[in-house]
Amino acid sequence: MDGTVGAPDEQPLLRYVAAARPAQQLVGEALKQVAGFALLLMTSPGRASLAEGALTAAADAAARAAEDIRAIPVPGRAAHHHHHMRAAAEALRRACAAALGRRGGVNRDDLVHALRAASDHLRATERLLPGFELIDFGQACCAAHAPPRFVCEVA
Amino acid sequence: MADYSIWVLEYAAVEKFPFSVMMYGPQHQGTRKLPYAYVLLKGKGETILIDTGYDHVAFGKQLADAYGVSNYHGPREVLAECGVRPEDITRVFITHAHFDHMGAIHLFPNAKFYLQKSELDKWVWALALGPEYRFLTGGGDPADIVRAVEAAKEGRMVLIDGDQENVLPGIDVHLAADTHTYGSMYVTVRNDGTRNGEDKWVFAGDLIYTYDNLTGLDPDAPQIVPIGLAVGSQHNLIFSSAAMLKSVGGEVRRVIPVHEDRLRTTFPSRLTDKGLQVVEIALASGEKSRVG
Numbered sequence: 203m204d205g206t207v208g209a210p211d212e213q214p215l216l217r218y219v220a221a222a223r224p225a226q227q228l229v230g231e232a233l234k235q236v237a238g239f240a241l242l243l244m245t246s247p248g249r250a251s252l253a254e255g256a257l258t259a260a261a262d263a264a265a266r267a268a269e270d271i272r273a274i275p276v277p278g279r280a281a282h283h284h285h286h287m288r289a290a291a292e293a294l295r296r297a298c299a300a301a302l303g304r305r306g307g308v309n310r311d312d313l314v315h316a317l318r319a320a321s322d323h324l325r326a327t328e329r330l331l332p333g334f335e336l337i338d339f340g341q342a343c344c345a346a347h348a349p350p351r352f353v354c355e356v357a
Numbered sequence: 358m359a360d361y362s363i364w365v366l367e368y369a370a371v372e373k374f375p376f377s378v379m380m381y382g383p384q385h386q387g388t389r390k391l392p393y394a395y396v397l398l399k400g401k402g403e404t405i406l407i408d409t410g411y412d413h414v415a416f417g418k419q420l421a422d423a424y425g426v427s428n429y430h431g432p433r434e435v436l437a438e439c440g441v442r443p444e445d446i447t448r449v450f451i452t453h454a455h456f457d458h459m460g461a462i463h464l465f466p467n468a469k470f471y472l473q474k475s476e477l478d479k480w481v482w483a484l485a486l487g488p489e490y491r492f493l494t495g496g497g498d499p500a501d502i503v504r505a506v507e508a509a510k511e512g513r514m515v516l517i518d519g520d521q522e523n524v525l526p527g528i529d530v531h532l533a534a535d536t537h538t539y540g541s542m543y544v545t546v547r548n549d550g551t552r553n554g555e556d557k558w559v560f561a562g563d564l565i566y567t568y569d570n571l572t573g574l575d576p577d578a579p580q581i582v583p584i585g586l587a588v589g590s591q592h593n594l595i596f597s598s599a600a601m602l603k604s605v606g607g608e609v610r611r612v613i614p615v616h617e618d619r620l621r622t623t624f625p626s627r628l629t630d631k632g633l634q635v636v637e638i639a640l641a642s643g644e645k646s647r648v649g
Contacts, residue, residue: 234494235485237505237506239481240509241477241502241506241514242478242481244506244509245509245516246516249478256482256484256485314507314510317506318503321499321503324500325500335419337498
């Protein structure tokens with residue numbers, strides 16, 4: 203997008219950004235939760251149970267995000283972005299499945315590979331279109347001085 | 358003679374940073390330069406970092422355009438000023454889990470990382486609260502946590518539970534619970550190896566941004582004034598600052614805030630050809646000065 207944003211032919215893309223942004227945030231938050239569980243599991247297994255509630259919520263969020271992403275109308279210019287959105291959500295679902303693997307226990311290799319894939323696809327969504335930043339810089343010392351950014355500005 | 362050589366290495370900066378963010382309270386006090394830096398220690402067979410900085414590839418442009426962070430240089434260039442490569446780093450103490458402190462784990466492939474357990478536990482708990490509570494988990498990058506998982510799988514991530522002496526010889530870590538973050542950590546280097554020796558340094562992470570947090574602005578009436586950014590409390594920030602200061606006998610300059618631009622005038626320093634400061638805190642036996 204450039205200085206012509208808002209022109210009539212940009213409207214489908216803007217509608218895509220507005221619809222896709224919440225789904226991307228959902229995937230990002232769920233990814234943090236599953237990764238947090240994985241980190242507890244691998245550094246202090248006895249404490250991983252602390253994150254089981256978050257893990258269940260993350261699995262629900264991943265399923266919801268995947269459905270939301272599938273339902274978004276995708277203009278041609280957003281096709282590449284949408285591909286990574288779908289791939290991120292799918293990888294996150296695989297990560298949740300690996301983390302929740304009850305009978306055989308957690309498959310750590312599958313879990314780490316799926317987390318890596320979800321993270322990489324999510325990073326691609328941040329890079330391909332504006333308005334998809336993954337970090338809330340407002341709680342970082344470098345950025346506390348910047349004016350607040352509102353959801354309506356992104357859309 | 359010192360056991361560890363110690364340098365504070367600037368890797369980026371915000372040239373005009375509002376002072377009101379660095380100290381809780383004073384509004385309309387103009388701006389200061391806010392350097393971004395990490396600490397390098399060499400000695401006892403180890404090459405150690407306190408914090409990793411961030412990776413410009415991921416969101417450097419965003420930080421530059423939106424927030425005025427300038428002159429970023431990666432660890433390969435920055436560490437070279439002291440003759441060190443990222444591959445040489447053996448240990449990293451992560452003071453807290455914000456992107457600008459643990460955002461470059463992947464650039465140190467041979468390092469073992471140390472993080473407070475409560476930083477992770479409470480952060481995971483806060484993530485489950487929902488988006489309306491996102492202030493509590495801001496500053497975290499999902500990619501950083503995934504990289505931490507990868508390091509943990511390789512046995513390179515160690516969670517520390519509270520205060521611990523001699524994590525490495527002469528190096529202690531301390532939990533400052535519920536302050537800037539849930540499990541912020543500061544690092545003490547007893548550089549003569551004794552418990553209460555005079556050559557002791559405290560590396561404060563983001564528990565303080567400037568010496569002024571330890572002294573206040575009125576020299577006739579010193580006071581501890583906390584930073585403005587906390588998920589914990591100002592109360593806890595004040596008492597952790599007091600503890601750091603007490604541990605070095607009240608000598609303010611021995612509590613090192615890496616964001617303090619005046620480090621370059623408090624200690625021997627050099628401006629590199631990239632416009633970055635190298636500040637030399639201590640030199641171990643046999644180590645040559647990097648600022649002379």
